[in-house]
Amino acid sequence: xxxxxxxxxxxxxxxxxxxxxxxxxxxxxxxxxxxxxxxxxxxxxxxxxxxxxxxxxxxxxxxxxxxxxxxxxxxxxxxxxxxxxxxxxxxxxxxxxxxxxxxxxxxxxxxxxxxxxxxxxx
Amino acid sequence: xxxxxxxxxxxxxxxxxxxxxxxxxxxxxxxxxxxxxxxxxxxxxxxxxxxxxxxxxxxxxxxxxxxxxxxxxxxxxxxxxxxxxxxxxxxxxxxxxxxxxxxxxxxxxxxxxxxxxxxxxx
DNA sequence: CGTATAATTCAACGATCATTGAACTATATT
DNA sequence: AATATAGTTCAATGATCGTTGAATTATACG
Numbered sequence: 352x353x354x355x356x357x358x359x360x361x362x363x364x365x366x367x368x369x370x371x372x373x374x375x376x377x378x379x380x381x382x383x384x385x386x387x388x389x390x391x392x393x394x395x396x397x398x399x400x401x402x403x404x405x406x407x408x409x410x411x412x413x414x415x416x417x418x419x420x421x422x423x424x425x426x427x428x429x430x431x432x433x434x435x436x437x438x439x440x441x442x443x444x445x446x447x448x449x450x451x452x453x454x455x456x457x458x459x460x461x462x463x464x465x466x467x468x469x470x471x472x473x
Numbered sequence: 474x475x476x477x478x479x480x481x482x483x484x485x486x487x488x489x490x491x492x493x494x495x496x497x498x499x500x501x502x503x504x505x506x507x508x509x510x511x512x513x514x515x516x517x518x519x520x521x522x523x524x525x526x527x528x529x530x531x532x533x534x535x536x537x538x539x540x541x542x543x544x545x546x547x548x549x550x551x552x553x554x555x556x557x558x559x560x561x562x563x564x565x566x567x568x569x570x571x572x573x574x575x576x577x578x579x580x581x582x583x584x585x586x587x588x589x590x591x592x593x594x595x
Numbered sequence: 596c597g598t599a600t601a602a603t604t605c606a607a608c609g610a611t612c613a614t615t616g617a618a619c620t621a622t623a624t625t
Numbered sequence: 626a627a628t629a630t631a632g633t634t635c636a637a638t639g640a641t642c643g644t645t646g647a648a649t650t651a652t653a654c655g
Binding site: 390392406426427428429 | 600601602603604605
């Protein structure tokens with residue numbers, strides 16, 4: 352029961368993370384930041400997205416903990432976005448575990464004709 | 474250019490796969506099938522989802538190539554769903570590569586005060 | 596202070612998609 | 626043939642969310 356409750360939380364947490372990354376523009380932004388720290392206009396130029404939309408997507412990524420922000424020391428109008436390496440590694444590990452083919456188990460009959468046949472046999 | 478075109482396709486392909494898996498009920502169904510081959514009603518019982526909704530989600534997973542179907546040899550009304558191991562492994566590898574912290578590179582200045590300062594210097 | 600710039604926030608709109616309820620298809624039994 | 630069962634498909638509805646356009650905030654410069 353306790354194990355089951357924990358599992359349910361993992362599904363929705365994971366689904367949430369996958370949803371955040373499933374938006375093509377947002378995924379593209381994340382990938383661009385992996386190429387190196389970026390500011391809003393660099394991302395916009397590279398991906399042909401308006402500044403306000405870039406801001407919106409960056410906000411979602413930041414709230415998810417995947418990126419971090421820092422203002423330029425010379426001119427605070429410039430905000431730089433970088434990858435949160437720890438969170439990225441965590442994400443990678445979660446995917447590694449969840450999509451591990453070793454998790455795949457054989458059938459445990461709970462219904463169907465074989466189930467009925469089994470009942471009759473017992 | 475050719476490399477860039479290829480990269481764009483990868484982003485949308487990956488985003489599409491992530492979107493498929495980002496729906497909690499669908500992710501839960503996939504996970505349940507990993508526990509062993511399932512039929513529609515076993516999945517419905519386990520996850521408290523109506524048969525038609527189960528069918529819908531299974532259809533999406535099948536179209537994505539993540540699961541495979543087989544009818545019961547004794548009674549064709551029963552349809553069993555199993556994981557496509559190869560596709561699962563492929564998914565895992567794609568995540569491994571995309572979310573690899575080793576991909577993260579340092580900043581290449583393309584704009585901002587440091588960029589202006591650099592221009593003035595040259 | 597007025598103007599410019601980088602970025603952010605806000606709210607409305609339209610597109611997408613999960614869910615619902617009904618209908619349908621295929622198989623099996625009497 | 627009638628009835629039951631497992632599963633699928635269809636279409637409408639409502640919820641979610643990306644995008645758009647406008648407004649705002651903060652910073653910088655002359």
